[in-house]
Amino acid sequence: MLSISAIDQYYGESHTLWDLTLDVPEGSCMCLMGRNGVGKTTLLKSIMGLIPIREGSIKMDGEDISTAKAEVRAELGIGYVPQGREIFPLLTVEENLKTGLRAASKMGVKTVPEQIYEIFPVLKQMLNRRGGDLSGGQQQQLAIGRALVLNPKLLILDEPTEGIQPNIVSEIGDVIMRLNRSKGIPDPKVEPVKGEVYQTISKINKEMGVTILIVEQKLPFARRVMDQFCILERGRNVATGKMSDLNEQIVKQYLTV
Ligand SMILES: Nc1ncnc2c1ncn2[C@@H]1O[C@H](COP(=O)(O)OP(=O)(O)OP(=O)(O)O)[C@@H](O)[C@H]1O
Numbered sequence: 329m330l331s332i333s334a335i336d337q338y339y340g341e342s343h344t345l346w347d348l349t350l351d352v353p354e355g356s357c358m359c360l361m362g363r364n365g366v367g368k369t370t371l372l373k374s375i376m377g378l379i380p381i382r383e384g385s386i387k388m389d390g391e392d393i394s395t396a397k398a399e400v401r402a403e404l405g406i407g408y409v410p411q412g413r414e415i416f417p418l419l420t421v422e423e424n425l426k427t428g429l430r431a432a433s434k435m436g437v438k439t440v441p442e443q444i445y446e447i448f449p450v451l452k453q454m455l456n457r458r459g460g461d462l463s464g465g466q467q468q469q470l471a472i473g474r475a476l477v478l479n480p481k482l483l484i485l486d487e488p489t490e491g492i493q494p495n496i497v498s499e500i501g502d503v504i505m506r507l508n509r510s511k512g513i514p515d516p517k518v519e520p521v522k523g524e525v526y527q528t529i530s531k532i533n534k535e536m537g538v539t540i541l542i543v544e545q546k547l548p549f550a551r552r553v554m555d556q557f558c559i560l561e562r563g564r565n566v567a568t569g570k571m572s573d574l575n576e577q578i579v580k581q582y583l584t585v
Pocket residue numbers: 339342344362363364365366367368369370371411
């Protein structure tokens with residue numbers, strides 16, 4: 329689905345991504361890993377068109393988007409949840425969600441799909457509250473909801489669990505698994521999820537089948553939710569594979585601080 333081929337990226341003269349190649353197959357849930365400062369966010373911003381690449385190419389469903397504007401990439405079905413969430417604190421929850429529609433105004437989607445509120449009921453309850461008054465976990469749900477309003481085929485998330493309390497982390501994991509399904513849907517008998525929410529989400533999930541590329545540092549969470557990994561080290565792709573093949577040696581070499 330997403331095909332990144334030998335890209336190089338620079339901040340001024342500072343060479344940050346080096347000859348980086350990565351394929352994100354349709355339907356996968358890929359975890360982008362690596363220590364702080366290795367270029368994870370830079371790669372996601374390059375995919376989204378927020379910063380330019382100097383060499384190489386990025387293709388979405390075979391279409392070359394290497395120099396396309398971010399808006400065009402959103403129209404082609406890429407949704408983005410930035411690191412640190414970047415919601416608008418003074419806008420209401422509803423207004424924040426509508427800014428997601430503007431990311432690709434040409435698509436002419438005018439209203440927030442009801443599905444978003446089925447995935448995140450808390451957003452419906454808080455529609456008129458200011459974004460800045462939400463808890464960290466609720467703000468993260470808002471940021472994910474905003475990225476889903478255009479019904480993306482590929483959802484890119486940059487450390488969605490950073491600074492969030494454990495029960496919300498696990499809820500976000502459940503939502504990601506239901507959007508994606510490469511790991512199956514968590515069994516409500518094993519992991520207690522409120523029945524009604526579970527049913528609506530699995531319904532949505534059947535309709536969506538979203539491919540996911542996510543930066544995540546929490547290993548147990550990554551192993552539970554994602555099915556593939558890619559590790560960056562100093563701006564290079566140094567290891568990729570199935571999550572089940574991520575062994576202790578690789579973890580020690582590239583991830584342990
Ligand atoms: N706007 C910028 N201008 C110049 N250098 C930058 C800029 N943004 C990031 N960098 C540098 O590029 C490198 C990669 O940063 P990046 O934010 O992509 O890392 P990261 O892997 O996402 O780190 P973290 O895990 O801390 O989020 C770092 O050395 C960083 O200092």
